[in-house]
Amino acid sequence: xxxxxxxxxxxxxxxxxxxxxxxxxxxxxxxxxxxxxxxxxxxxxxxxxxxxxxxxxxxxxxxxxxxxxxxxxxxxxxxxxxxxxxxxxxxxxxxxxxxxxxxxxxxxxxxx
Amino acid sequence: xxxxxxxxxxxxxxxxxxxxxxxxxxxxxxxxxxxxxxxxxxxxxxxxxxxxxxxxxxxxxxxxxxxxxxxxxxxxxxxxxxxxxxxxxxxxxxxxxxxxxxxxxxxxxxxxxxx
Numbered sequence: 001x002x003x004x005x006x007x008x009x010x011x012x013x014x015x016x017x018x019x020x021x022x023x024x025x026x027x028x029x030x031x032x033x034x035x036x037x038x039x040x041x042x043x044x045x046x047x048x049x050x051x052x053x054x055x056x057x058x059x060x061x062x063x064x065x066x067x068x069x070x071x072x073x074x075x076x077x078x079x080x081x082x083x084x085x086x087x088x089x090x091x092x093x094x095x096x097x098x099x100x101x102x103x104x105x106x107x108x109x110x111x112x
Numbered sequence: 113x114x115x116x117x118x119x120x121x122x123x124x125x126x127x128x129x130x131x132x133x134x135x136x137x138x139x140x141x142x143x144x145x146x147x148x149x150x151x152x153x154x155x156x157x158x159x160x161x162x163x164x165x166x167x168x169x170x171x172x173x174x175x176x177x178x179x180x181x182x183x184x185x186x187x188x189x190x191x192x193x194x195x196x197x198x199x200x201x202x203x204x205x206x207x208x209x210x211x212x213x214x215x216x217x218x219x220x221x222x223x224x225x226x227x
Contacts, residue, residue: 004154034215034216036216041200041220041221041223042220042221043114043116043202043204043218043219043220043221044155044202044216044218045114045218046215046216046217049215089154089155091216093214098143098145098160098162098167098168098206098208098214099157099160099168100157100214100216101154101155101157102147102154102155103154104152104153104154105154
């Protein structure tokens with residue numbers, strides 16, 4: 001069955017540094033991959049989508065890479081701020097539309 | 113706000129109660145979803161509707177019954193739930209149609225506790 005792995009341990013970094021989160025997947029070749037941010041007690045918020053034929057996507061301080069050979073996506077936040085502290089979720093489309101599955105997420109803490 | 117509104121935000125119910133969760137989206141989307149999020153676990157896809165037709169039922173127990181009267185409204189009817197059903201229930205919507213690039217817009221969820 002399809003499996004998505006995100007680092008279950010929290011990531012603690014200092015303000016101003018670059019945070020890098022990892023998403024690995026197995027047993028599937030998704031057409032695209034998404035990253036979401038979730039704050040406690042709230043629903044996830046869409047951040048970025050990257051397609052299988054794109055190597056990299058950027059939006060402001062965010063950058064996502066997608067390596068379909070390694071079956072891995074990296075999510076970077078540059079010049080991190082305490083307000084970036086949240087859980088970040090990786091999501092894959094299983095094809096056929098409307099079947100998006102999520103990883104368990106990685107909790108990021110940015111210290112001032 | 114995301115344009116997706118869920119009510120109630122919190123719900124406590126006994127195992128013999130019947131209750132309903134409501135979701136409304138103001139984004140003009142055609143697809144709507146129910147996800148379950150338990151502590152420390154990934155979001156679990158429960159049901160998907162596209163243009164009011166159910167396209168996905170992810171082996172969800174019959175004590176959960178979805179209803180989609182139109183593309184803007186989605187309900188989840190609950191009856192005879194178990195304590196392990198306690199979780200955050202999230203509604204989401206997406207553009208729908210051909211199912212390409214389905215970015216999801218989530219509501220804030222209903223935190224359900226079953227006693």
